[in-house]
Amino acid sequence: MTTSTKIVILIPTYNEAETICELINKLVEFRRLSQYKFDLVVIDDNSPDKTADIVEAMRLPWVQLLRRPQKDGLGAAYRAGFLKVLGDPQYSHVITMDADGSHRAEDLPALLGPMESSNSNKTLVIGTRWMPGGSVVNWPKYRQLLSKSGTRYAKFALGINLNDLTGGFRIYSVDLLNCFDFNQMHATGYCFQIEMAMAANTAGANATEVPITFIERSKGSSKMNGWIALEALIFTSRNGIKRLTRVHNRR
């Protein structure tokens, strides 16, 4: 760890009252033992189940809450979170993770290793389900198929050589994030993760994949729906056609 390494974790929440405490308590424990004294920003879209109040009641000085007025999708929540932390010069790296228990604090050391050893300032570390050592637990077969085929399609169409383009357990260096134009990013659902991977690829990021174990949520409810899957399909196809047209015109 260099003296300039300061990490902030972003966690978007919508109706995660049943899971957020458990995750933050795991992060408390991880932070206690870790050399990294990271901060945490929870970005909540006015969850009716009072997720934000639960976070506030924990009264942890290193945890901030970004309260947003209404549900506006994962992408918009993350963009607001990124804009907030990029305005704070103390941070060098940003970790993103889900609140529903699917991303395990236990996998953080595996992600932090490549961040630490990266010799580029444009660092991306992706927690990957679909590589040797990676796995999913209790995830229905149709979700596995959707995730794997979505990534394969996006990998081919967008020319990104990564094996899990829809997962959100990642580390970005701030130098990499500063290359992105968030005003030009509009994805709403998990398509946002594809959009971020595409932006990282365009910016020439030094990307490393590490295997993670992804656990299907056992509490609360998924925000996944048909529109979210369709959004990812349309986004990938549109940008894939643009890319292939560019490649063709260069020939």
Ligand SMILES: Nc1nc2c(ncn2[C@@H]2O[C@H](COP(=O)(O)OP(=O)(O)OP(=O)(O)O)[C@@H](O)[C@H]2O)c(=O)[nH]1
């Ligand atoms: N602030 C905010 N957070 C959201 C929104 N939609 C989803 N999230 C959060 O984003 C993370 C991922 O959402 P999930 O419901 O787990 O969606 P998913 O991981 O695509 O779907 P599953 O795999 O079925 O769980 C969770 O922490 C959610 O609470 C939203 O509109 N606003």
Ligand SMILES: [Mg+2]
């Ligand atoms: Mg989830």
